Amino acid sequence: MKKVGILGGTFDPPHLGHLFIAQEVQYKLELDEVWFIPAYEAPHKRKSRTDAVLRLEMVEAAIAENPYFRMESIEVDRLGKSYTFDTMELLQEMHPDTAFHFIIGADLVESLHTWHRIDDLVDKLTFVGVGRPGYELMTTYPVTYVDIPELEISSSMIRERVKQGAPVHYLVSGAVFDIIKEQKLYAER
Numbered sequence: 001m002k003k004v005g006i007l008g009g010t011f012d013p014p015h016l017g018h019l020f021i022a023q024e025v026q027y028k029l030e031l032d033e034v035w036f037i038p039a040y041e042a043p044h045k046r047k048s049r050t051d052a053v054l055r056l057e058m059v060e061a062a063i064a065e066n067p068y069f070r071m072e073s074i075e076v077d078r079l080g081k082s083y084t085f086d087t088m089e090l091l092q093e094m095h096p097d098t099a100f101h102f103i104i105g106a107d108l109v110e111s112l113h114t115w116h117r118i119d120d121l122v123d124k125l126t127f128v129g130v131g132r133p134g135y136e137l138m139t140t141y142p143v144t145y146v147d148i149p150e151l152e153i154s155s156s157m158i159r160e161r162v163k164q165g166a167p168v169h170y171l172v173s174g175a176v177f178d179i180i181k182e183q184k185l186y187a188e189r
């Protein structure tokens with residue numbers, strides 16, 4: 001069986017926290033690949049103000065230099081609410097020889113009980129939880145924990161910093177920084 005990690009998210013924008021957890025879990029669990037899946041519309045979030053096409057472009061740019069990483073645009077292509085259950089059902093149909101490892105930060109570990117069809121989902125894949133400052137790694141669902149150095153970086157924090165005019169160029173990759181600048185993302189509108 002091929003071992004593939006999945007990192008779903010809004011990626012508005014993708015930051016070094018995302019890249020670091022993906023790389024660290026790949027290394028510790030010896031995954032063959034990690035697939036980044038930008039959500040079209042995250043079920044528990046307000047619709048992202050940043051166009052999905054731009055978020056795909058930023059993720060593509062962020063992961064380009066890493067041979068383990070690739071992007072899967074399946075949720076953006078599908079439009080509507082991006083339920084992980086639907087996505088994983090489809091991916092498993094397309095890749096029956098693959099064991100999927102769904103990577104989530106501690107904030108999502110805490111919220112697993114609210115996910116659409118979570119009881120079916122935990123039977124289909126392995127959840128891999130990583131720590132995140134300010135959240136407890138606690139749930140009644142089966143989660144494999146991977147111990148990693150925690151980085152206090154979030155997309156919300158980056159959006160807020162850009163709005164305030166604070167520097168963000170060592171919190172996101174250079175290529176993502178260039179897109180944020182060119183497209184004038186996150187500035188006061």
Ligand code: ATP
Nearest residue numbers: 008009010011017104105131132151153154155156
């Ligand atoms: P936002 O602030 O907009 O919610 P975010 O930084 O949480 O953005 P998401 O796209 O929501 O980024 O997260 C995608 C996945 O990455 C989630 O599983 C989230 O828990 C995880 N993640 C993001 N940043 C970190 C981090 N610094 N440490 C650990 N996990 C993280």
Ligand code: MG
Nearest residue numbers: 010107154155
């Ligand atoms: Mg988040």
